[in-house]
Amino acid sequence: MKQQYLDKMRTYLEEREFGRSEIEDIIQDYSQMMDDGVTDGKTIEEVIEKLGSPKDAVKALTQEKIIRHDGVINQKQSSHKIVALMPFISTILFFAIGFGFERWHPTWMVFFLIPITGILSSGFRRRRHRHLLTSLSPFLATTAFLLIGFLSGYWHPAWLVFLLIPMLGIIESNFKSCLHKITSLSPFLSVIAFVFLGMAGLWNPGWLVFLSIPMLGLLHSKSLTKIILSELSFLIAIGLYLYIGYQYQMWGLAASAFLIPVIYGILSGEVKISLWKGGWLEKLTLILALIVYIGVGYLTQTTWPWLWVVFLAVPVVAIFKNSPKSTWMVATSPFVALTIFIVVGFLFQAFHIVWLAFFWIPIAGILKK
Amino acid sequence: MNTQFKKGIIEMCVIHVISQKDMYGYEVIETLSNQLEVNENTIYPILRRLTEQEYFSTYTESTNVGAPRKYYRITPLGIKKDVELLSEWRSFLKGVHTLLGGFES
Numbered sequence: 020m021k022q023q024y025l026d027k028m029r030t031y032l033e034e035r036e037f038g039r040s041e042i043e044d045i046i047q048d049y050s051q052m053m054d055d056g057v058t059d060g061k062t063i064e065e066v067i068e069k070l071g072s073p074k075d076a077v078k079a080l081t082q083e084k085i086i087r088h089d090g091v092i093n094q095k096q097s098s099h100k101i102v103a104l105m106p107f108i109s110t111i112l113f114f115a116i117g118f119g120f121e122r123w124h125p126t127w128m129v130f131f132l133i134p135i136t137g138i139l140s141s142g143f144r145r146r147r148h149r150h151l152l153t154s155l156s157p158f159l160a161t162t163a164f165l166l167i168g169f170l171s172g173y174w175h176p177a178w179l180v181f182l183l184i185p186m187l188g189i190i191e192s193n194f195k196s197c198l199h200k201i202t203s204l205s206p207f208l209s210v211i212a213f214v215f216l217g218m219a220g221l222w223n224p225g226w227l228v229f230l231s232i233p234m235l236g237l238l239h240s241k242s243l244t245k246i247i248l249s250e251l252s253f254l255i256a257i258g259l260y261l262y263i264g265y266q267y268q269m270w271g272l273a274a275s276a277f278l279i280p281v282i283y284g285i286l287s288g289e290v291k292i293s294l295w296k297g298g299w300l301e302k303l304t305l306i307l308a309l310i311v312y313i314g315v316g317y318l319t320q321t322t323w324p325w326l327w328v329v330f331l332a333v334p335v336v337a338i339f340k341n342s343p344k345s346t347w348m349v350a351t352s353p354f355v356a357l358t359i360f361i362v363v364g365f366l367f368q369a370f371h372i373v374w375l376a377f378f379w380i381p382i383a384g385i386l387k388k
Numbered sequence: 389m390n391t392q393f394k395k396g397i398i399e400m401c402v403i404h405v406i407s408q409k410d411m412y413g414y415e416v417i418e419t420l421s422n423q424l425e426v427n428e429n430t431i432y433p434i435l436r437r438l439t440e441q442e443y444f445s446t447y448t449e450s451t452n453v454g455a456p457r458k459y460y461r462i463t464p465l466g467i468k469k470d471v472e473l474l475s476e477w478r479s480f481l482k483g484v485h486t487l488l489g490g491f492e493s
Contacts, residue, residue, distance in 0.1 A: 048413055048432065051458060055414035069417065071429025083433040192447075199447075 020063050021053050028073035035081050045080065105136040125169055131158050153191050156184045176214050178374040182207045202235045214370065222324050222365070223270060227257055245287060252280040271317050304336045325365040328358045352383035398426055399434050400473040403443055407462045407470045416460070435460065443469050 025046050032042045049070065056066030070076060109129045117123045135158050160180045167177040189203045209228045216225030230253060237249045259276035263269055308329040316323050331354045338350045359376040363369055398420065405411065405419050417431045438444055443466035448456040462470070 045436070048436075048458065051412075051455060052414040052417070052432070054455070055412060055457070059414070059418070069421065069428045070432070071427070076429050076432070079430050079433040080436065083437040 020067070021050070024053075024067055024073055025050055028077060031073055031077035032080075035077060037080075037084075049076070102137050102140050105133045109133055125165060128162055128165065131162055134158060153184075153188045156187045160184055174372075175370055176218060178370075179211050179214060181374070181377075182210060198235070198238060202232075202239070205232045205235050217370075224261060224264065226324055227260070230257065249280065249283060249287065252283040256280050270323060271320060274316075274323065300340055301333055301337050304333050305330075308332050325361045328361050331358055348383045348386065352380045356380055394426065395430065395434065398424075398431060399438065400470075400477060402431065402435055402438060403462070403466055403470045403473065406444060406460050407467060410459045410461045412457045412459050438466070442466075 028049060029042060029046055032045060037045070052070060053063065053066050056069065057063060061069075071079070109132050112129045112132075113123075113126055116126045116129070120126075135155060139155070160183050163180045164174075164177050167180070168174045171177075186204060186207050189200060189207075192200075206229075209231055212228040213222075213225050216222070216228065219225075234250060234253050237253075238246060240246050240249070256276040256279045259279075260273045263273035263276065267273075311329045312326055316326050335351050335354050338347060356376045356379045359379075360370075360373050363373040363376070367373075401420055401424065402416060405416060411419070413432060413435065416435055417428050420426060420431055421428050435444075439446060439460065442463055444460040445463050446458050446460055448458050450456045
């Protein structure tokens, strides 16, 4: 019933003047309000009655949208003119620089001015300066990537600029605290640090930077003792790993040092093995992944840095088992992209090209639509 | 009661309740509909517009049940608006009471 309501609402919103991201945001809010109503002890019918029919809700949303736009109508006129003129300005610039300096490439990039002006104009019109950088980031990142690539040939690690897109989104979003923001940024910062360390020949132990993610996450605990002990368990494990690894060159054995934070986490309740609540298939997959990880890792000794991707099979199996078939492609796309990125990147040292695998995530979304 | 007039009152109430504490969407609807006879489906669109107008900022917080929840927090602009609307409302009510002689009559 909930899904039916949301589907209807989506249809009505699409018929009106709502942008794609706006629709997703509204649908998400309504979905959340329904969940909250049900959690509050109401039946889904009662919650729907409270929220109004999808048609009425969209009507009310449309009216509010009109009110919002009326307030800024004067600014609209002048900014629209600039947006309308930009294709002509870009073309003139393209030919002027192209003929004048015989530099057609990378002069063609002046055409990026068209979407950039549109975004800037829309941002100022709606007084939403806060998200301007995020909106502009795909163009800025692409421009930077192409410029660095063409001018210096450093396509790798220039692709890292694309990480700025989600990072700017996080920076410009509101978080409860600065720590929440840093925690959300940590996966991206870790990837950047990992790539640079890897380029310096330190893939191992460079991967340790990823431990900053759980270590920052643990800082959110309310108990200071728990924070100190759990952080300490990580620091001891890292120290032992580096000592055993460098002293005896036994990185496989060194990795067992990480049992310290895992065991501490289980004992203190920070780590809950909720997986065991899952079905037999997930358990079997986890056991198989562990066997493959430890077995192949020990046999080869060189595959530790990327072999962990076998554990991604666990959530993927859970998706296959618990989600409708129609959602498989989209739901598994991040895991597929990450696996391709890590495996091909490590095996062929092709990180500068294989980042393209992440395009599979939006492509899967578009194909599903 | 005139719809626009009612909407103005809802807008003022939404701003004021969120100025008291951060709230999530359903909580705002519940708080208002428990006290006022309003068409609940108008509350979320108003809340959304006020957020667009930067009277509120939003942040998400994880919950024990389901997906993380979006919370609304008043901004300095929202606080200013709250003071302004409350002052206008009180002066308006004072005038109405003078004309009608208060609630007792």
